[in-house]
Amino acid sequence: MLFDINKVLGFHAKALNVRAEQSEVIANNLANVDTPGFKSRTLDFKEAMDVFTGKTLAMSGSHKKHFILENNNLPRNEIKYRTPDGAQLDGNTVDKDVETVAFAKNALDYQSSLTFLSASIKSMRSAIRGE
Amino acid sequence: MSLFKVFDISGSGMRAQSLRLTTTASNLSNGNVVSNSPATTYRPRYPIFSPVNTDLENGPFSETPGVKVDGISVSNRPVDRRYQPEHPLADSEGYVYVPNVNMVEEMTNMISASRSYQMNVEVVSTVKDLMSRTLQMGT
Numbered sequence: 001m002l003f004d005i006n007k008v009l010g011f012h013a014k015a016l017n018v019r020a021e022q023s024e025v026i027a028n029n030l031a032n033v034d035t036p037g038f039k040s041r042t043l044d045f046k047e048a049m050d051v052f053t054g055k056t057l058a059m060s061g062s063h064k065k066h067f068i069l070e071n072n073n074l075p076r077n078e079i080k081y082r083t084p085d086g087a088q089l090d091g092n093t094v095d096k097d098v099e100t101v102a103f104a105k106n107a108l109d110y111q112s113s114l115t116f117l118s119a120s121i122k123s124m125r126s127a128i129r130g131e
Numbered sequence: 132m133s134l135f136k137v138f139d140i141s142g143s144g145m146r147a148q149s150l151r152l153t154t155t156a157s158n159l160s161n162g163n164v165v166s167n168s169p170a171t172t173y174r175p176r177y178p179i180f181s182p183v184n185t186d187l188e189n190g191p192f193s194e195t196p197g198v199k200v201d202g203i204s205v206s207n208r209p210v211d212r213r214y215q216p217e218h219p220l221a222d223s224e225g226y227v228y229v230p231n232v233n234m235v236e237e238m239t240n241m242i243s244a245s246r247s248y249q250m251n252v253e254v255v256s257t258v259k260d261l262m263s264r265t266l267q268m269g270t
Contacts, residue, residue: 026254030144
């Protein structure tokens with residue numbers, strides 16, 4: 001193959017997966033905004049991209065009794081806790097304003113990844129048609 | 132594509148907040164109903180929320196997170212009583228019992244619940260828009 005389609009489209013597709021996971025995390029924070037004792041979470045973008053591109057720390061072994069963790073069995077720790085601004089009486093650390101702004105930013109990032117992907121697809125299409 | 136899960140998560144949030152609005156409406160409407168004895172007086176009801184248990188061992192969010200309603204707690208604050216001997220429901224000493232519903236607390240609960248409900252609705256509509264754009268990608 002002259003070009004690998006994963007290389008052309010791969011990075012933005014993985015970024016879309018990360019953005020989708022981030023919107024899950026934020027939606028969970030917003031759904032639990034009144035739950036006592038709930039601690040709000042956030043996604044670390046760099047670590048999440050490492051998980052989806054397969055660059056997490058795998059262990060290799062040289063002896064048959066070594067434990068080898070495959071890439072898909074590793075504990076994923078890209079979801080971290082957000083530092084709250086102040087303590088609330090019921091132990092909840094979700095800040096409505098921070099979460100809504102983070103959600104709006106995430107939606108915008110998702111749309112920009114979509115636009116890049118779409119532009120790549122369109123340019124491939126016009127190359128195929130020979131325009 | 133895990134964006135589908137956001138509908139379930141925000142749906143659970145909307146359900147929880149609308150249950151909170153229902154209990155607030157019940158407390159407000161029964162807040163002035165007097166009765167004969169403390170045992171039959173209306174007591175305010177509040178829902179109990181808890182997050183859906185999500186362990187992070189098998190990868191984040193192995194089951195769909197969100198909020199679940201554990202039950203509805205009945206408040207056991209002591210009931211107020213009023214001296215009103217000519218009331219038809221007065222007991223032998225002339226007292227009637229009124230529910231201990233704090234109207235200000237119920238109104239703030241209503242405002243908070245409706246604001247949280249609005250935020251969950253915004254999340255759902257934004258994600259719906261993103262998914263329809265994803266479907267039209269490349270055209």
